[in-house]
Amino acid sequence: MGLMDQVELPQPVKYVFNWGRKYSLWCFNFGLACCAIEFIAASTSRHDFIRHGVIPFAHGPRQADLLVVSGTLTDKMAPAVKRLYEEMAEPKYVISFGSCANCGGPYWDSYSVTKGVDQIIPVDVYVPGCPPRPEALLDGIIALQHRIQNESLKDRIAGRRLDPVTLGADAPLALEGSSS
Amino acid sequence: MTDVLARRDRALTPEETEELLRDRLGDGVQRSVLEFGVFTVWIAQEAWVAAARACRDEPLLAYDLFDNAFGVDAREEGFDYVAILYSTSTGNRIVLRTRCEGGREAPVCPSMVEVYRGADWMERETWDMFGIDFPGHPSVSPRILTVENFEGWPLRKDFHLASRAAKPWPGVAEPKEMDDEGNIIEREKRIGDAPGPYELDKVMGEQAKLANPLPEPPAVTEEGEEVTATAQSADLASDSGKVLAGEQERGLEEEQKLRHDADVELAGDEAEREPTTGEQASDEANQGGSAIAAAEAAKKADDRRRTQAEARAKKAAERAAADESGDDPAGPDDPEGDA
């Protein structure tokens, strides 16, 4: 990447660059349980997140920018999620969709469920709910797009990440990310 | 392959099946239970594989499909292993059940794989979840459902959940532990009982008591009872398909009337309920005046209910008459039929 991780892009370039990135998120759906149904509902015509520039069902993790983990992650499945995440090219983003992916959800005391996908991969946006409505995913996507718009690629490539956002628990979207 | 003589119309009854199995296995058959349409045969451990073989190879039984298998934690008595067999020719299903040898420490059960290849992964799963070993199985490890380095047998009743150790279970330990009035039933601890009851259980018990006060026996006169009974039978009739089919064509008006009725009833119920609780409270406080008022209110509500019920009965009678006169509800003589 050469200079990219040492020099900040000029503001207009950065704006156009980020604007382009945030509206072409190829999305890789890691549907693991009931929440995946809500994800699919969000991708179909009624909620239709393509109008936000999210293109569902990337051919594979290598073509994807956004990983949506929707559903119950078990310890047995965790290595697969980790591996597919590693296969994705930077810059990559993760939305943790639903209580199970956030923290284990109703299976908080289970012997086989991983207590949150953030134990294995870094998460950008948490969408709470069991299951969250498709609208909540749209909200999460918009929150993520705010982050991308305000992101400094220099920081990103140097491995510095913003703190994750939890929908409904953090500052209003308009303020989010503006400080960095 | 053996000849399959059995057919659906010649399927053996549970009694005949048991007789046949006893004939072939002798003491291997311990007892049998027919519950909820499920025929369970308890098999002695030594006869386990022989029983499977008999079930598969006896032409009259012909259980050719290994349906399912799982373990059961029998608490102090150790573990059971249950196999469900199905016959595609007779349509019968049989449950074979055995108590594993080795108690809780090292339960073992002979493997059925030599008889049914399909038992392979079922036995692996059972080993994975209960730690029952299957001599004769090619290899029960590595684990297929849990991670390879998992320690312990998660479906055993005495398996400790790590998360529960860190954070006590927030709800009532077992659904059965409260009686109808919300009192916690004390009973002896058994293997695998959830810890508790906690303070929270008692609080929830109190809340349950408040939320569901014991119902008062309804004070209805004989006459009123009769009327209610007719109304109820009328209600039942309106649930049957015939009346409903006719009703579809009756249009909005009828529906609105019904809804209105329901509202009135609801209001009546409420009027009845409120004074009853008032009555209880005032009885405790020995306030005679308000008790009389409450009783009056209850009586009023009762009267309203009765008129209600009478009206309903009348309507049901009318409806029945209408149905008899015009049997085809969607007929052309029905003015609203095509609307």
Ligand code: SF4
């Ligand atoms: S959060 Fe709820 S709806 Fe979503 S996967 Fe878990 S249990 Fe299913």
